[in-house]
Amino acid sequence: MNIMSNKLIVSSLYIFLNLCFINQIYAQETTGISESDVTFGEKIKDLLSNLNGNLKLNLFDHFHNEEQEETRDQDKDRYRFEFDLKLDITGDIGDSITYSVTPRLRFDNVNWATGVIDEPNETDDDRFLLNIDEAYLAHSSDRFDISFGKMKYEWGTADGYNPTDNINPYDFTDIPTAEKIGVPSISLSYSHDLFNLELVFIPLFSTSRLPGTDNRWIGDLSEAKENFGSVNVLLGRKELPENNIDNSQYAIRLSSSTLVNGWDFSLSYYDGIEPIGVLRGDLDTLPVLLGLLPNLTLFRVFPHYREFGADFSTTFNKLEVHGEAAAHITDGNRKDDDYLEYVVGINYNFDDISLEFIEEIMLILEYAGEEIFDEKTEEDDNNFSGSGDYFRPFKNSVLTTIDIKFSEDTKFKISGAINLEDEDNFIRPLFSHKLYDNTKIEAGFDIISGHKDTFFGKWRKNDRFFIMFTQYF
Amino acid sequence: MKILLYFVLTLPIVFHITYAEMTGKDIMEKQKDRHELKYEQVITDMVLKNKKGRIRNRTITIHIYTDDTGLSKVMIKFLSPADVKNVGLLTWEHGAEKEDDQWLYLPASKKIKRIASGGKKNKFMGTDYAYEDLRPENLNVHSYELKGSQSIEDKDCYVIKAIPSTEKEKRDSGYSQRVLYIRKDNLFTIKIEYYNKKGKKIKVLTVEKLESVKDDVQRIKKSIMEYLKTKHSTTWITIKRDIITPLDKNFFIQRNLKKPVP
Numbered sequence: 001m002n003i004m005s006n007k008l009i010v011s012s013l014y015i016f017l018n019l020c021f022i023n024q025i026y027a028q029e030t031t032g033i034s035e036s037d038v039t040f041g042e043k044i045k046d047l048l049s050n051l052n053g054n055l056k057l058n059l060f061d062h063f064h065n066e067e068q069e070e071t072r073d074q075d076k077d078r079y080r081f082e083f084d085l086k087l088d089i090t091g092d093i094g095d096s097i098t099y100s101v102t103p104r105l106r107f108d109n110v111n112w113a114t115g116v117i118d119e120p121n122e123t124d125d126d127r128f129l130l131n132i133d134e135a136y137l138a139h140s141s142d143r144f145d146i147s148f149g150k151m152k153y154e155w156g157t158a159d160g161y162n163p164t165d166n167i168n169p170y171d172f173t174d175i176p177t178a179e180k181i182g183v184p185s186i187s188l189s190y191s192h193d194l195f196n197l198e199l200v201f202i203p204l205f206s207t208s209r210l211p212g213t214d215n216r217w218i219g220d221l222s223e224a225k226e227n228f229g230s231v232n233v234l235l236g237r238k239e240l241p242e243n244n245i246d247n248s249q250y251a252i253r254l255s256s257s258t259l260v261n262g263w264d265f266s267l268s269y270y271d272g273i274e275p276i277g278v279l280r281g282d283l284d285t286l287p288v289l290l291g292l293l294p295n296l297t298l299f300r301v302f303p304h305y306r307e308f309g310a311d312f313s314t315t316f317n318k319l320e321v322h323g324e325a326a327a328h329i330t331d332g333n334r335k336d337d338d339y340l341e342y343v344v345g346i347n348y349n350f351d352d353i354s355l356e357f358i359e360e361i362m363l364i365l366e367y368a369g370e371e372i373f374d375e376k377t378e379e380d381d382n383n384f385s386g387s388g389d390y391f392r393p394f395k396n397s398v399l400t401t402i403d404i405k406f407s408e409d410t411k412f413k414i415s416g417a418i419n420l421e422d423e424d425n426f427i428r429p430l431f432s433h434k435l436y437d438n439t440k441i442e443a444g445f446d447i448i449s450g451h452k453d454t455f456f457g458k459w460r461k462n463d464r465f466f467i468m469f470t471q472y473f
Numbered sequence: 474m475k476i477l478l479y480f481v482l483t484l485p486i487v488f489h490i491t492y493a494e495m496t497g498k499d500i501m502e503k504q505k506d507r508h509e510l511k512y513e514q515v516i517t518d519m520v521l522k523n524k525k526g527r528i529r530n531r532t533i534t535i536h537i538y539t540d541d542t543g544l545s546k547v548m549i550k551f552l553s554p555a556d557v558k559n560v561g562l563l564t565w566e567h568g569a570e571k572e573d574d575q576w577l578y579l580p581a582s583k584k585i586k587r588i589a590s591g592g593k594k595n596k597f598m599g600t601d602y603a604y605e606d607l608r609p610e611n612l613n614v615h616s617y618e619l620k621g622s623q624s625i626e627d628k629d630c631y632v633i634k635a636i637p638s639t640e641k642e643k644r645d646s647g648y649s650q651r652v653l654y655i656r657k658d659n660l661f662t663i664k665i666e667y668y669n670k671k672g673k674k675i676k677v678l679t680v681e682k683l684e685s686v687k688d689d690v691q692r693i694k695k696s697i698m699e700y701l702k703t704k705h706s707t708t709w710i711t712i713k714r715d716i717i718t719p720l721d722k723n724f725f726i727q728r729n730l731k732k733p734v735p
Contacts, residue, residue, distance in 0.1 A: 052555060052558065054555075054556075090733055098733075100733070140732070142721075142723065145728060152583060153583075154582065154583040154584050154585075157586075157587070159586075189728060191723070191726055191728055193723070196726075196727075196728065257574065257726075257727065261567070261571065261574075262567075262571070262572055262574060264587050313586075313587040314587070315572060315587060315588070315589040315590065316572075316589075317572070317589065317644070317645075318589045319589060320586075320587060320588060320589050322587075347586075347588070347589070348589075349589065349595070351594065351595050359596070360595060407599075408596075408598070408599030409599075434556075437529055437530070437554040437555075437556065438554050438555045438556050440556065470556075472554070472555035472556040473555050
């Protein structure tokens with residue numbers, strides 16, 4: 001780590017420790033506090049009462065595994081330290097309009113975050129040092145809500161994976177902590193006694209952010225390269241769709257909690273552009289004349305697609321049951337498969353635990369699958385790779401979370417996904433504890449297994465230990 | 474004159490006989506008639522204290538709507554602390570035989586999840602209140618037995634034993650019984666003893682201060698719920714109450730559960 005990185009780390013720790021100190025006063029701990037401390041604390045509390053958000057300090061140690069020890073691979077990004085400050089600024093304009101702005105400042109020692117956001121839709125390959133996560137105005141009446149601005153949406157009833165949740169692209173810079181990217185959009189919601197209708201219009205396209213070639217989460221591509229044969233693989237530019245009305249996106253969701261007592265249903269439709277994209281390969285054979293390998297340049301292209309979705313949720317005593325499915329249909333030139341993704345699962349709470357030190361155990365168990373109903377084959381356009389091998393993770397998979405609550409402050413959670421066919425998997429055991437009301441520490445492991453040509457297996461060298469401090473204010 | 478005297482002398486006897494004939498259920502129904510409001514909004518501070526004296530605070534808003542059949546819709550949202558701000562819980566009651574509908578909103582994930590109401594015996598966000606303690610008393614799923622009278626803080630009270638009366642309530646409730654102490658003068662419950670499924674007294678709610686909100690209607694201004702074994706307590710202090718601003722049943726929908734608390 002260079003000197004600049006060290007200064008950043010020290011500064012971050014300094015800010016964090018000060019916030020913890022302020023939070024202690026804010027939380028009005030009663031032990032050992034004098035009257036003057038309380039007065040000072042009250043002043044700080046007033047100052048901070050309009051400022052909400054959270055500060056995270058994350059430390060990742062990607063420890064070497066046996067394979068790396070044998071090959072003596074250099075691991076230049078073994079340690080990653082991240083500072084992530086997010087503010088929540090909300091308020092009212094008049095009687096019926098509210099605003100919400102979420103600025104974010106983040107940096108790390110491996111320079112994943114650079115620059116400042118300068119356009120409403122995000123298409124950059126790198127994260128931003130300074131960004132606006134969300135910023136929108138909302139107007140509400142009895143039956144209607146209308147919002148416009150940069151927003152994140154959450155559709156779907158499943159827990160581990162949501163096939164119907166398509167509006168937002170994702171930041172996959174750090175795969176296990178992937179997060180949504182807000183999109184400039186207009187949203188209109190209407191509530192009837194029997195149903196709710198939500199319409200979302202997204203005029204500008206935003207891409208998902210994939211790991212760069214110098215990012216350890218690009219994964220092991222040796223198997224993929226073998227599939228291309230004897231070629232020189234080059235990465236070309238993204239071919240972004242033009243920002244015009246033809247390339248705008250929209251989504252509709254019709255939901256109800258009253259049509260059938262005790263059941264939530266929804267139907268959804270999304271018409272838009274694939275944010276991850278597919279790869280188009282252009283083969284240049286000219287180098288062969290010079291005795292060199294031909295060049296295969298891979299371009300990331302973003303086909304138009306439509307998705308029809310449905311989901312449900314209901315409960316039976318202590319058991320919650322849900323299901324979600326979406327049919328994905330790609331337009332034009334057979335760039336990708338047409339397929340159905342689905343998830344079915346349960347939530348169950350064990351609260352009559354005979355062990356006194358365990359308050360409650362929550363179990364989430366889901367099965368995720370995929371059925372291709374129109375497969376892109378070799379007879380189709382050969383230039384496109386399709387999304388199946390790299391970007392559709394759950395084809396025959398079990399997803400689970402076991403959350404053990406020892407107390408309101410202390411929990412242990414183990415979550416994971418296992419692909420049954422290829423036997424690759426991702427498991428995250430995580431311990432969390434609240435030091436104070438607004439201060440949380442988490443520690444855990446990300447453990448990834450599988451053959452190098454499987455979905456998770458290509459990241460098998462990225463097992464890691466992590467610690468995360470979060471200060472809420 | 475003699476007739477008037479005779480009338481005055483017999484009045485207390487008649488009065489005594491009238492109340493003496495009241496059953497536990499009668500008293501509970503009178504209490505409900507007197508104190509039930511169609512809608513109200515409350516902001517409450519909850520002070521959690523463990524046996525070592527460590528204190529935590531929770532501030533919540535509660536919106537309640539009760540329809541003509543006596544079933545309620547309740548929306549609870551957290552104002553503080555910061556890590557749970559805007560966490561929301563929405564409940565639709567459906568009566569004795571049907572499961573209640575419940576949804577939980579977690580702002581961190583922006584997700585609204587339907588949750589099983591069978592967990593209503595669980596503790597509400599680390600407090601000593603169970604989810605079932607936060608709902609209006611449901612007279613249709615309990616039987617009420619008048620056990621006599623007792624004086625609490627110089628107030629003469631009815632002592633009523635409440636027991637789950639339906640199979641569903643027996644299964645879902647965390648209590649085998651509760652003992653309610655209801656003031657005779659204003660028919661308000663000022664103390665509740667809670668007994669677990671094994672019949673052991675586990676916690677006690679004591680009302681320290683009441684406030685009159687409208688005519689004869691009373692509400693709790695300050696109360697303490699104490700877990701006897703762990704010596705953990707939750708003090709409930711009402712900061713603000715609004716019974717004037719009307720609430721419509723259509724307010725209690727998932728769309729409003731997601732909206733941030735101002």
